[in-house]
Amino acid sequence: MSEYRIRAEQLQDFAATVLKRAGVPAADAEDAADVLVWANRRGVDTHGVRNLKTHYADKVSDGSIKGTPEFRIEYETPISARVDGDNGLGLVAGCWGMRLAMKKAREVGIGMVAMRNSNHFGAAGYYPAMALAEDLIGVGLTGMLWAQGNQIGVVPTFGARAMLSTNPIAIGFPAQDEPDFLLDMATSTTPMNRVVMRQELGQPIPEGWALDAEGRSTTDPSMAKMLLPLGGTREHGSHKGYGLAVMVETLCALLSGGWGALTEPLPNGLDHDQTRDAHFFAAVRVDLFRPLDEFKQGMDAMIRALRATPRQPDQDRVYVAGEIEHHTERKRLREGIPLPANVVADLWELSRRFDVTLSLEKR
């Protein structure tokens, strides 16, 4: 399936140059490219350069996303900020917001930033990973809830209309010698692209992944229109995944000014809504509680205890969040990043449009 591969640094240069030529300032383009290539390095290809054209470059080119936004702090305290993302690239807004949270954390121990009026920010895990690089605890969330529902997305438990996006939770804790703990999870059972993949392979999907257009459970990926919250069914705890999705929405969109005074009322009298994607970032210093080195040694001890769990008969071993991606990153930094044909086609198109060299290796 992956006929081509590319060195991570070459992919970074390519993506950054494309965005620069689309009108994004140089430093912002480097940030945005790093978010995408980080996902590819770690095997999270759903959030990598496969989206460079459709989610980002095309939208900056056609003006539906601003290439040169002015992020504006609308309200601020030493430990918090509410920010207007000015309809900028979410990848750029996310880096800007997380840096603001980290600056506050360095100064006073914690920083929390709620941002509205942004766009798709890539892999949520990138933002806590920024904090981990400075041994801070990091949190990155992104939330969307449509007041009148949406064609695609996640249904509330018992609901038959998509109201929520996959509203992911990402959180990271620094370890010492072990890979850092880094959880990055959609609050739905599965992302839509795994449904599409099953359809392409001609395979059914399990019960608990999706509903058809009428809100009935389906195992036919071609009929699957709406995703179910983590848990799948009420009996398996879907109210928990749904509750987490609303928690994410509240921290992102409600704290940043959505669903009220800062947004327009809806035509049908349904009160308000949110403006575009909303995010929440937090960074926390471990030494608010205990010395950093002791904490990191404790993380190593805990991670090793989990890894030593006796395994189920048909399984190789037990993992800890972020570990598989950590090993994938080491491998891909050595061997290059594999790219499937459809992604390569998009990248060639960008290469021609913006006159940027694309150096691929045939596998």
Place this chain on the structure above:
Amino acid sequence: MSEYRIRAEQLQDFAATVLKRAGVPAADAEDAADVLVWANRRGVDTHGVRNLKTHYADKVSDGSIKGTPEFRIEYETPISARVDGDNGLGLVAGCWGMRLAMKKAREVGIGMVAMRNSNHFGAAGYYPAMALAEDLIGVGLTGMLWAQGNQIGVVPTFGARAMLSTNPIAIGFPAQDEPDFLLDMATSTTPMNRVVMRQELGQPIPEGWALDAEGRSTTDPSMAKMLLPLGGTREHGSHKGYGLAVMVETLCALLSGGWGALTEPLPNGLDHDQTRDAHFFAAVRVDLFRPLDEFKQGMDAMIRALRATPRQPDQDRVYVAGEIEHHTERKRLREGIPLPANVVADLWELSRRFDVTLSLEKR
């Protein structure tokens, strides 16, 4: 099944008096009783007075839990504290810890308290509900991870030994006219008592709830020994429930000093472990971000939009976290709290042992 009922205030008096006579100071006994009766008022009977005898009164009486602990702040900043719970009642320690977090939040906007060396603290949702009463955002977590596993508990994904407790997440956001959003969820698919309930009814359990003693999936409740993380199977996202459980453990036990310098190394060289139950409490002022009234109006708008979601064909309606419990509380404050026979038997035993009047109504 529920042959008896009791007024909430009478149950509160009874539970508080039992604990006082068991050796708990008066104010602490009132706190502990309120945590339990709050759960009963809201229909969370698994965490109510059914545990008064076995989890709390018996253990204070036999000295395995201290009735008069001295909670000690081991380290503190204006926004954080690490606390030694001194092997006290978790119900009392929890109220003390949450009040400390709320005091910090009132003073500087946020308060975070990590506490080790505590015990079972009842329903996690009680602690964010304390914050909601003052229009603060509230968080309550409790975590346990046994370095060498345990007979009962939750397995990591792919694991065949219980390593984690059900490590719940509770978080609350204040609303205006609607019931406050209050999510209180175990990070396992289901609690053990629902497995036991199915066994008593002679019913099978669904795939994805539990494993047998050898780590094989089972639908026979009598064979079920270990619980699965939320998601159930890897295909349904159990690595997410497992990841959330480890997140809870880290915020509770790692920040409070577990798995390192403050705990003893294990005999088999497996580094360290944690001391007893660990908790994490946080309170956050909404006006760190936006005016409280606007936020609460926004919460109402969001809650109403969710409630207006078109429902699945076989369902009555869509709910929001905390709503069902809110309505149960109104009903039980009117009609009294139903108590099943096995709970009544425990309460009678306590009534005799501590010479406390128990006023039940026969239904």
